[in-house]
Amino acid sequence: MEGCARERRDSSFGRVITYSPKVFIPLTQLCRDVCHYCTFAQSPSRLAAPYMTLDEVLAVAREGQAAGCTEALLTLGEKPELRYKAARVWLAENGYSSTVDYVTAACKAIVAETTLIPHVNAGTLSRAELAQLRPVMGSFGLMLESGSPALLARDGAHFGSPDKKPWRRLATLARAGRLKIPTTTGLLLGIGEDRTQRISDLKNIARLHTKYGHIQEVIIQNFRAKSGTRMANWPDVSVLELLWTIAAARLILPADISIQAPPNLSPDDLLLLADSGLNDWGGVSPVTPDHVNPEAPWPEIVRLSAATEAAGKVLRARLPVYAQYLNDPSWLDDRIRPRCLEVTDSEGRVRSDQWRPGEPELGPPAVSKSPALLSQSREILAILDRRYRGEALEHSDVVRLFQTVDIDREAIYECANQLRSEQVGETVTFVVNRNINYTNVCKYSCAFCAFSKGLPKSEGRERPYDITGHELARRASEAWGLGATEVCLQGGIHPGYDGNTYRTIVEAVKAAEPELHVHAFSPLELHHGAETLGLGIEDYLRVLMEAGLDTVPGTAAEILDDRVRAKICPDKLSAGQWLETMAAAHRVGLRSTATIMFGHIDHAEHWATHLLAVRHLQLQTGGFTEFVPLPFVAREAPLYRRGQARPGPTREESRGMHAIARIVLGDVIRNIQASWTKLGPVEALHCLNLGVNDLGGCLMNESISRAAGAGYGQCWSPAAMQSAILGVGRVPSQRTTLYGSPPEERKAQIQATPLQILPLEQPMAKIKAEKKLA
Incomplete structure (x- = not known):
């Protein structure tokens, strides 16, 4: 199966595996859900403030911009004001009607003050909330995680988490499709589901994309137990199970959907992952930690590039918005599309240099975005050999x-x-x-x-x-x-x-x-x-x-x-x-x-x-x-x-x-x-x-x-x-x-x-x- 998955990946994406140079902005760690594997969500008593201020948001964003990032990943808990008085008070004192209202303001500030492109992970949202965010974000992310209703039972991973009801998440994904918002979703493996459930979830995602064309990538994320959670003693997902699911996703999902596996959750298995059928490593930050998985540091770009090259691939930087959504203006707001085009090449990926015709060069990019040189492709050498022999090219x-x-x-x-x-x-x-x-x-x-x-x-x-x-x-x-x-x-x-x-x-x-x-x-x-x-x-x-x-x-x-x-x-x-x-x-x-x-x-x-x-x-x-x-x-x-x-x-x-x-x-x-x-x-x-x-x-x-x-x-x-x-x-x-x-x-x-x-x-x-x- 993995061989078929690799062939399908290669036919769609060639020798390139992408990543997004991002800066992680945890806008709030308050959340009304109580997922039993999560260390991101905190109670108000454990936080200095319920939300980051706009000044703090911009300070992190500017640090990311200076380091060459193109994505501002806004991650937060879901609807904390419905659970915590501290969230309601902070929002009211600062003039916001809801967390989504504040997320919108943060995105506006990032767009106004930096060159970054916001990617928003704000949980399940209504149509009105998505429409409010759409003009100020490049893309939206919502992990389906799992469609298994058993996870909502008392002993399940999602017990006490109303936003993890599968229908709510699928409904939000459908709303994003109707609004033409480039969207990322994915599965969290090993939290109580089985392979049959994963296949069903992948088929549901495929149906959404077939209808709306908006699913740009699917993340296949492996569970890792975290101390201090109810699932601290739960076994981690094996690498074989992770590889099987990546291959299944590649074979089930439409060919234009990218498949991602976070490299920081499998640092010793990067070569296996690169050879499994994925074509994307996801967001990698040169500045901020993975606040959702703080125990798993990001791999350095040089090490990630070396592992990618060892698998016969080449590492390239991309935007949080995938290439297929850049050319059609109906997918992006006029405030977002120009900044995307400003930093992309003809393939829709991040420009590897700052050279521009007619202008003096501005200098090298702040982070390494150019691929390492590989041994030359046999396909390309064959094409060139035909020209040496005087044959015309197709x-x-x-x-x-x-x-x-x-x-x-x-x-x-x-x-x-x-x-x-x-x-x-x-x-x-x-x-x-x-x-x-x-x-x-x-x-x-x-x-x-x-x-x-x-x-x-x-x-x-x-x-x-x-x-x-x-x-x-x-x-x-x-x-x-x-x-x-x-x-x-x-x-x-x-x-x-x-x-x-x-x-x-x-x-x-x-x-x-x-x-x-x-x-x-x-x-x-x-x-x-x-x-x-x-x-x-x-x-x-x-x-x-x-x-x-x-x-x-x-x-x-x-x-x-x-x-x-x-x-x-x-x-x-x-x-x-x-x-x-x-x-x-x-x-x-x-x-x-x-x-x-x-x-x-x-x-x-x-x-x-x-x-x-x-x-x-x-x-x-x-x-x-x-x-x-x-x-x-x-x-x-x-x-x-x-x-x-x-x-x-x-x-x-x-x-x-x-x-x-x-x-x-x-x-x-x-x-x-x-x-x-x-x-x-x-x-x-x-x-x-x-x-x-x-x-x-x-x-x-x-x-x-x-x-x-x-x-x-x-x-x-x-x-x-x-x-x-x-x-x-x-x-x-x-x-x-x-x-x-x-x-x-x-x-x-x-x-x-x-x-x-x-x-x-x-x-x-x-x-x-x-x-x-x-």
């Missing part, structure tokens, strides 16, 4: 690479670097170019974009602008004089533009500098131009080519998965339209780049879909010159500021994207580029060891990343770029847009001319924008 293969990049990174990075060496050698290319974003006015409202502005009022970091034809020509000539070989032209979808506007933009640049390569217009701009003139996309592209358009940027791709696009850019081109626009450009003889913008609401399966869609089109047309991963810069992005997105990819996810792009695409798209404006020069240079062979352009001006909050400047001079490439032991080479070699006089020009750029003129935008080029 969608599921690419998903697995992304999901395991933080665990199997050494093998993935080595593969990417070796393929890069074989495909393009040791040369690192760059282009001397200038970005010209001619307007930031846009009629679209993409949720990730901080660059676009509306008319006519000023918004955000920059006023809405629309440069004149004179300024456009001046910037082009200035770029040429500084040694540039390319101008990259992109802007918002100005409501006053039509297809002729884009044509005149190209003509203005070519009139000023006929030899300057014009790399211009996103697929969305091309569609807008074609539609306003009533032309098909290929006919319109030919109009632009006659005006002097040389290549097009494959931007605005974002994620080529319409499920994601429906949330981040619902009114933009669909994934199919983007691909068809690129195909049309390639058919008329225009080469293009390809991009991906990742790290917001997207996940591994979306990334795999994107890469394979680009690969499929390249096999058809051969028109892509390079692939450019663009990590989401979150700081000023509306989606992030509204608390609806992660703060960009983690560093490992970003590195993984560059490496896996080389693995998936390198044989059909030779050039993989690192965007230094988003990564920063240091990280971009590091990516040269992960499959990257191009650093893009020096840019001279860069507006889009800067508007989103990136702080890496607007220009990386060619001389500095060459020096940096040499500094990491690679060979720098200036290129053209199409990866040719620039004329020698162009190279000489850039060496002879310092990059001194005149201030930009950014005139306020007007509705009749097309007149700007008159």
Whole structure:
């Protein structure tokens, strides 16, 4: 049975076993129940005060936050005011109508004053009480313990404990499901029940989850006798009984429910537990003891990680809210969901670093959340071996690479670097170019974009602008004089533009500098131009080519998965339209780049879909010159500021994207580029060891990343770029847009001319924008 349980666990959760870095806050140890195995509940005479004060709550919470915890576990007795006068008096004197009312206030204080996510164990609750708590907690916990009515008899473990009536606990769990509250429950083994009862309890939990989808984990907790209780001489549960029940839970419960066993209650059997079918160790605190089991200290994270690795698994930190509840806003209140997304990676687990695109790193996390490095997975090595042999990968293969990049990174990075060496050698290319974003006015409202502005009022970091034809020509000539070989032209979808506007933009640049390569217009701009003139996309592209358009940027791709696009850019081109626009450009003889913008609401399966869609089109047309991963810069992005997105990819996810792009695409798209404006020069240079062979352009001006909050400047001079490439032991080479070699006089020009750029003129935008080029 345990073998089947392990197989089912592995198929659902892979090689990861999770834990929640938590701080334990025992809000009150008063309880109206008298469970005969419990040492947590105390009488008022044995306590300094009936409840912790809010100041005390916050002091413990802040200590946990400083230690790197993400969960605030509020544990308390059930309805103590119904038994103790001291509880009623304290609540009344402090302005609270009930214990649940005070729990709500404590959660509000934790949410307001810390970054922690409350997980509340407050016993059996009414629908109204759960609804009161829901906006200020991430998740709710209520152990079923056992559905055996015999435990309520005079000699039973739950005699005198009205809240331990099974129907009350099952009713509370059902109410939590109806309210869409992520919920933890579990069994307490060895208190008088038998295996038949446990199976019945697991089936009841499974039925609740099938109906509501809210049971995120089931704890299989072994009884341990405690001195000073009526069950002090009761035998502890054997490890074999614990392992049998874990296996039974894995086989009975739906596959998406996590199964947990507390590691501090079986400290000598961690390897057996890790091999039994569980996938979670529960909450582990670096700060506070287990107040419910004070005799059993938490294992240190290092020791827990070592035991997990010995079982062939890897330890990862999670939130008290499991990943499947983070993406659907109906499960979490607007006060809780943003703080969850703030600290999670694409798999919904705690971010392993504090790196963010466009920003200086904040330093290492306070507690170790990164997995120990394991021997490499045979599955991953087999996937990589197929790529070494030139075989194409399936969608599921690419998903697995992304999901395991933080665990199997050494093998993935080595593969990417070796393929890069074989495909393009040791040369690192760059282009001397200038970005010209001619307007930031846009009629679209993409949720990730901080660059676009509306008319006519000023918004955000920059006023809405629309440069004149004179300024456009001046910037082009200035770029040429500084040694540039390319101008990259992109802007918002100005409501006053039509297809002729884009044509005149190209003509203005070519009139000023006929030899300057014009790399211009996103697929969305091309569609807008074609539609306003009533032309098909290929006919319109030919109009632009006659005006002097040389290549097009494959931007605005974002994620080529319409499920994601429906949330981040619902009114933009669909994934199919983007691909068809690129195909049309390639058919008329225009080469293009390809991009991906990742790290917001997207996940591994979306990334795999994107890469394979680009690969499929390249096999058809051969028109892509390079692939450019663009990590989401979150700081000023509306989606992030509204608390609806992660703060960009983690560093490992970003590195993984560059490496896996080389693995998936390198044989059909030779050039993989690192965007230094988003990564920063240091990280971009590091990516040269992960499959990257191009650093893009020096840019001279860069507006889009800067508007989103990136702080890496607007220009990386060619001389500095060459020096940096040499500094990491690679060979720098200036290129053209199409990866040719620039004329020698162009190279000489850039060496002879310092990059001194005149201030930009950014005139306020007007509705009749097309007149700007008159």
